[in-house]
Amino acid sequence: MANILVVDDEMGIRELLNEILSDEGHVVYSAENAQQARTVRDQLLPDLVLLDIWMPDTDGVTLLKEWAKDDKLTMPVIMMSGHATIDTAVEATRIGACNFLEKPIALQKLLKTVAQALEKVSPKESFDPLSQSVRGASSSTGVNKGFETSGSLGADAASHQASGVIGSSDIKELVQGHFDLPLREARDIFEKAYFEYHLKLTGGSMTRVSEQTGLERTHLYRKLKALGIDVRKIGSSST
Numbered sequence: 331m332a333n334i335l336v337v338d339d340e341m342g343i344r345e346l347l348n349e350i351l352s353d354e355g356h357v358v359y360s361a362e363n364a365q366q367a368r369t370v371r372d373q374l375l376p377d378l379v380l381l382d383i384w385m386p387d388t389d390g391v392t393l394l395k396e397w398a399k400d401d402k403l404t405m406p407v408i409m410m411s412g413h414a415t416i417d418t419a420v421e422a423t424r425i426g427a428c429n430f431l432e433k434p435i436a437l438q439k440l441l442k443t444v445a446q447a448l449e450k451v452s453p454k455e456s457f458d459p460l461s462q463s464v465r466g467a468s469s470s471t472g473v474n475k476g477f478e479t480s481g482s483l484g485a486d487a488a489s490h491q492a493s494g495v496i497g498s499s500d501i502k503e504l505v506q507g508h509f510d511l512p513l514r515e516a517r518d519i520f521e522k523a524y525f526e527y528h529l530k531l532t533g534g535s536m537t538r539v540s541e542q543t544g545l546e547r548t549h550l551y552r553k554l555k556a557l558g559i560d561v562r563k564i565g566s567s568s569t
Contacts, residue, residue: 332448335359335376337367339385364388369544377451383411398426406447522557529564
């Protein structure tokens with residue numbers, strides 16, 4: 331399972347790709363413009379990005395250039411377009427895109443391209459909850475300012491799970507032992523604590539958590555379900 335960000339201004343494309351990729355077992359985030367894409371990329375560090383070239387505010391090639399300039403191309407990016415020229419596709423590849431999909435996107439072509447891109451993904455980053463920074467293998471500039479950490483959940487935190495919330499004072503105790511885990515397992519542990527923290531902070535308000543995390547409600551519900559988070563339990567424990 332991978333975390334995949336779909337960036338496209340067309341709701342129909344976002345919903346279609348969300349449905350297809352979710353059926354394959356992936357967790358899918360959506361962004362309808364470059365600003366939302368920046369937020370999701372910085373806060374949730376997706377394993378893969380599907381990026382539309384033509385968008386109203388900032389086009390995909392410009393956003394790709396921005397990420398490359400800021401050392402944020404830590405994940406493979408697949409460009410998408412129904413109107414792009416060969417020159418545009420070549421330019422995107424030169425900047426750092428790993429592949430290009432032409433719309434309308436064929437199902438098998440999509441799945442094959444995504445699978446090939448994910449095969450190239452390696453654990454290049456690790457999140458340090460104590461310093462709230464993301465350290466890449468080739469760059470130390472990826473500072474994650476969007477997260478408020480409350481600690482990690484694991485076998486050693488059973489007593490904390492019972493209450494449905496992790497306090498910031500528990501960070502040092504709970505992170506021990508998680509840095510030796512595979513990146514995706516460690517990230518799942520952190521994400522569980524991250525979402526539980528915001529749910530507790532907002533009294534279980536999905537609307538406020540959606541605004542705070544930059545996720546659409548549909549994808550937020552799916553993410554919480556995948557992480558095994560009981561929203562009702564956390565909401566009731568905060569009252």
